[in-house]
Amino acid sequence: MTTKDNTRFFHYDVKRQLISVAFRSLCDEVSHQIRRLLKHHANIDRVFQRGRTIQNILSANGKPPTSMKEGPAGAVYHIQCDCGDSYVGETSRPLPIRIKEHKTSVHKKDSKSALSDHTRTHPDHNIQWNNIKILANNQSDYKIRKLLEAIVIKRNSQQ
Template sequence: MPSFGKGIKSGPTVANVLITKRETRLDLSVHKKPNHSDRYLRYDSYNHPIVKNSVAYSLVDRAFLVGSSDFELKAELDYIRDVLIGNGYPQKVIDKVIFRRKMSGITKNFAPKIEDDKPFLSLPYIKGITAILSSKLTKLGFKVFFPSGRTISSFLNKGKDKITSDPPGVYEIPCSCGDTYIGRTMRPLNHRLKEHADSIDACLKKTKLKEEDNFSALAHHIFENPSHSINFDQAQLIAIVPQLLKQKIREALEIAKNKPAINKDNGEFHISEIWEPITHKLKTHKKLHPFPKGPISLRSTRTAAINASAKIRAMAQQ
């Protein structure tokens, strides 16, 4: 049987679908990675029966929708039976799900019915109570869902350091000439500074700027003043504002207050002159976040790994 694809003997995969080339046709089947654990939500877990049954329905639906031949469908259904039994599912539950899907005549154009007119409710599962409550709510016209509870692993440390980065807000970048630029960002400041640096590099490759060129105000400033240099190592956050709308307003207020010469506009909000006495009362963020010198890194140092390596070396020397 000939096959095609790169790195896969039986053929290429597209969205968990294995494509196998035969003599006169292409066969489709469900693809599972070699390291697939065959672990699913166990039937004896403390979850609503609907949640556990949905695991069986999702696997069976995928088998009917993906399998292109009776042989592939039978092989996948046999696999589903073995795997679900291994996860504690009763044989009668599995057979019931498969029988219902066969009788429903599920096809490639199958799509679940969505009842948008019903209000949604999410209830925690409490054995003996939730079933009665959900039955009464369903009769009242509610669509009831039962989310899975938290697992033990969700309470445990992942073994990785949290990536520390500057909070979003309004920042200020000085130039060697003494002028400054004020902007805002919803991302870490390092990312935004790298974008400014890339914009300057791209701008300096031009011999003449056009109106449609989308370069930053800093890039225009350096293009017009080649002897100047942007002091990225002195860039700092002057206000921490995580909310987008408030951030846009604060940027306009800081521009009105400091009147940075490099800025080409007054921000996304117009601040009337009558507010000028109030803008001078704005408090600048006390704890400044200077841009680190050296190459820009988008990854934090794995301090846990470094400390562990140091301890191992110390033990080896003893």
């Protein structure tokens, strides 16, 4: 890791015989000298790690990395069409991302979503994007999400 004053750190782990030492990065020659001294006199292999920089934190397009998720993940949801038909789905990912994929699929009129298939078959129908019901949230267990999804689908088909 590198700090503001360009100090570098080593990491020491007893099991793996790594050592964590901070030093100011001067040049490649100094790094080589330190590596040689540590290896020769203490039998320690030197590993330099690059610290966090703005370039590391931001991706090439200037947006935060995708690891910074949009909201909680793992949801079962219900989307209604103005015709009365509905769609029940589940996702392990953040719900806003999955909804965005549904909207894109409907807009492109592809067959990547049952919602898209419905609007292609019935072009005069409109999906009620502003009325999405979250039936379960923060549900990381796949089997529970699938079970909840199946129960809601079964209940909706009986009405």
